[in-house]
Amino acid sequence: MSDYTRGFTLLEVLVALAVIALALSALVKMGSMNADNAAYLRDKTIGQWVALNRITELQLSSTWSPLGQTNGAVEMAGREWFWRSETKATPDESTRRYEIRVFAAEQDEDAVAFFVAFLAKPS
Numbered sequence: 001m002s003d004y005t006r007g008f009t010l011l012e013v014l015v016a017l018a019v020i021a022l023a024l025s026a027l028v029k030m031g032s033m034n035a036d037n038a039a040y041l042r043d044k045t046i047g048q049w050v051a052l053n054r055i056t057e058l059q060l061s062s063t064w065s066p067l068g069q070t071n072g073a074v075e076m077a078g079r080e081w082f083w084r085s086e087t088k089a090t091p092d093e094s095t096r097r098y099e100i101r102v103f104a105a106e107q108d109e110d111a112v113a114f115f116v117a118f119l120a121k122p123s
Helices: 010-060
Strands: 068-076 079-089 095-103 113-120
Touching (some): 010 068, 010 079
Antiparallel strands (some): 079 095, 095 113
16 A cells, blocks of 8 residues: 555645635625625616706796705605705806706715706796
8 A cells, every 4th residue: 555645735725725715705895896886876877867857847947946055855766865956147147057966865965966957047
C-alpha cells in the first residue's frame, strides 16, 4: 500500500472556501444594489407622473394659480406623494412659469422629480 492518498490538502480547501465566500458576497452586494436601483427608478417614474398630472391640472384650470408657492399631496400607486408648485411671472404678461417638485416624503428636501412648465393665461 502506498502512503500517497488522493485528495485536497487543508490549505487548498481553505483557499477554495475563501474564493467562494468572496464571490458570494459580491453577488449579494450586486443584488442589493440592483434592488436599490429598481426602487429609485420606480420612485422617479411615479414622481414624474405626479408632476405631469399637476401640470395637466394647471392646464385645465379656468384660472391661474396665484404667484408664489403652493403645496399638496396626492395618492398614486398606493402611496402618498407630496408636491410643491412655485408660480412665477414671466416678461410676457400672458404666460407664467410653473416649477413642480415631487417628494416621496413630506419632510424630504431632495425632489424625486422636477418639471418646469410655461402656461398661457386661461381663456
